[in-house]
Structures are given as C-alpha cells and as structure tokens.
Amino acid sequence: MTMWALQSWSAAAEDNGVVHKAPYKILYIMSYHSPWRWTDGQLEGFKEGMADASVEYQVFQMDTKRNSTADAKDKKGQEARALIKSWQPDLVYTTDDDAQEYVTTHYVNRALPFVFSGVNKDPKNYNFVGSKNIAGVLEQEHxxxxxxxxxxxxxxxxxxxxxxxxxxxxxxxxxxxxxxxxxxxxxxxxxxxxxxxxxxxxxxxxxxxxxxxxxxxxxxxxxxxxxxxxxxxxxxxxxxxxxxxxxxxxxxxxxxxxxxxxxxxxSEREQGLAAGRLARAILVEGQNPSSLPMRPTVKxxxxxxxxxxxxxxxxxxxxxxxxxxxxxxxxxxx
Structure with missing residues (x-):
C-alpha cells in the first residue's frame, strides 16, 4: 500500500470498512524539533488516535526555529521530500505551518495521503481545501x-x-x-x-x-x-x-x-489525537481524506x-x- 491510487479510497474498505494491512508506515515530519512538549505531545496524541493499528514510525525534524531562513527551510523541505521518496510511507503526518509550506504543498492532489495538525494559516492558502489526499486539524488560539x-x-x-x-x-x-x-x-x-x-x-x-x-x-x-x-x-x-x-x-x-x-x-495532545483519528480513518477504514473535515480542536x-x-x-x-x-x-x- 505504499503507492496509493486516488480512486482506491472508495474501494479500499473491506469486511465492514476495515482494511487489513499492517504494519503501516507513517512518516512524522515536524516543523520544529524534539525533545519539545509541543511536537512530542502531538505525536503521542497521534499514536493514541491510531488506537490498536500496527504502525512503524519514522520522524524527521525540520528544526525551523534554528533553521529559520527561507533558504534553510527550503533545504530541510528538500531533505524531507527525499526521505518520502526513499522510505515510501503509507501516510505522512506533518505538524505546524513550515512543514506544510515546504513539504505538504508539493503533494497536493497526489497519490500519497497527508494528515496535518498545528496549522495556523487558512488551509486554502496551501490549496489543501478540496485536495483528494489531504486532511488535517487546525490550531486556533483560546x-x-x-x-x-x-x-x-x-x-x-x-x-x-x-x-x-x-x-x-x-x-x-x-x-x-x-x-x-x-x-x-x-x-x-x-x-x-x-x-x-x-x-x-x-x-x-x-x-x-x-x-x-x-x-x-x-x-x-x-x-x-x-x-x-x-x-x-x-x-x-x-x-x-x-x-x-x-x-x-x-x-x-x-x-x-x-x-x-x-x-x-x-492542547498538543488534542491536536495529535484528532490527527491520529483522521489517519486511522484513512488507513484502516479506507475513508477518502477529502471527505474528512478540516477543523480546530476546541478543548x-x-x-x-x-x-x-x-x-x-x-x-x-x-x-x-x-x-x-x-x-x-x-x-x-x-
């Protein structure tokens, strides 16, 4: 399932909506770095949202608080995209805005599904709305x-x-x-x-x-x-x-x-939890990413x-x- 066809989501569910494929390969691309409560907490919540699904994770840190120039961010984006090509994940989980600008935008309406969280900008700015392969969670302040x-x-x-x-x-x-x-x-x-x-x-x-x-x-x-x-x-x-x-x-x-x-x-946990549930809906239940709402967490x-x-x-x-x-x-x- 490393090469997705866009039409596959409508036909992927079997046995009452459950797709039997494991372990799933999920690449987590964080805009920032680890250890840090915000980024680590999102991943913990994401894993909770995936529930009992068997998953192999790989993590890529863009570390854009230190790599803060446009050139440095672009270089990290290129490295992340090279890792996607070589590792061929089943789904990519991207957090915060830099990862969207320098990675996810390169895959709009492509075959590989993406789930995001921690995004401040309107997803329309990234052409995510209506994209067949992208779902996610918005970050809006209390x-x-x-x-x-x-x-x-x-x-x-x-x-x-x-x-x-x-x-x-x-x-x-x-x-x-x-x-x-x-x-x-x-x-x-x-x-x-x-x-x-x-x-x-x-x-x-x-x-x-x-x-x-x-x-x-x-x-x-x-x-x-x-x-x-x-x-x-x-x-x-x-x-x-x-x-x-x-x-x-x-x-x-x-x-x-x-x-x-x-x-x-x-809450970083709530952001990751909501994203993990979206990823589970895509991978395990065979739902189309474009059918899943993009909305903020409220707690x-x-x-x-x-x-x-x-x-x-x-x-x-x-x-x-x-x-x-x-x-x-x-x-x-x-």
Missing part, C-alpha cells in the same frame, strides 16, 4: 479564555500590548485576535508590535509600563541577536520574566514553564505560573489555582 484568565489574576488589565516576531505565520493569529478582542469590550489591544531583533524587543518591553497594563507574548521565536543569530525563545522568556514588570499571557503551555504568567493553551487547558505571580507581587485567588494547572517554579530553577 484568546478570549486566555484574556479572561489573565484578568482573573490581574483584574486591572484593560490595555494589552501584543508582541510578534517577523514570521508570516503570525498573521492569521493576529487576524483572529483582532476579531475576538471585540468580544471583551473592557479590553483594548493598544499595540501590535513586530520585532526583528532581540534588542528592539528588550527596549520596548521596558517602555510598555507607560502604555499598557499587560503583554500578550505571541511570536517570540525569530528575534536576532547582534550577530544575526536566533535567540532561543526560552532565553527571551527568561529575560522577560526577570525584567518585565507587567503581567503577561500567551496560548501555549511551554511559555508558562519559562515564565509567562497565564495561558489557556492549545483548552488553563495554566498559571505561581513563580511569576510571586515575582510580580500578585496573589492569585484560590479558585483560579484550583481550576488551572499550576507551575510552581521557573523551568531554570527546577
């Missing part, structure tokens, strides 16, 4: 819930400065934030700032107390140092926790481990940093602590 959680912790928050690096992947996130902030009439986003260098970011963080009550730390992966190299996002967050006097929020749990005050996170997970609250002098109410996962120490103090 913006309103995150701001409500932040305001439970810091009730005085009304003006928020939103921070992004220069990567185009944040544009749809910004658009959704602009839309959803209208649901919270007490809150205004007073700055939509994009930075290329870590120095620019550091200077602005120190200026925000005169302009805003809180900071939304969204795009922080591609700040450059004086030598033009990427500053690891963990270093960005540690500097922020040690130097910023404002409460802050984001949408991902790893940010809270590295000092961000609060988030209602997109969020509240997380707060007690360490950051203590540093900011904020006392979090017991009801908030009881309803959220509590990170008691900064990651660098573990």
């Amino acid at each position: 913006f309103v819930q995150t701001i409500n959680l932040l305001r439970q912790i810091a009730p005085g928050v009304k003006r928020i400065a939103a921070v992004f690096d220069s990567d185009a992947m944040w544009e749809p996130v910004m658009a959704r934030m602009r839309e959803y902030v209208t649901q919270i009439p007490e809150v205004e986003i007073v700055a939509w700032d994009r930075f290329q260098t870590f120095g620019e970011y550091q200077r602005k963080i120190k200026e925000y107390p005169g302009q805003a009550d809180a900071i939304a730390l969204i795009g922080i992966f591609n700040f450059k140092d004086a030598q033009g190299k990427n500053v690891p996002y963990q270093d960005v967050l540690r500097w922020t926790a040690e130097n910023s006097t404002l409460p802050d929020c984001s949408f991902w749990i790893d940010r809270v481990h590295y000092g961000t005050l609060a988030a209602v996170t997109v 969020g997970h509240a997380v707060v940093s007690l360490a950051r609250a203590n540093k900011l002098g904020i006392k979090i109410k017991s009801g908030v602590l009881l309803s959220a996962e509590v990170i008691k120490k900064f990651d660098w103090d573990q």
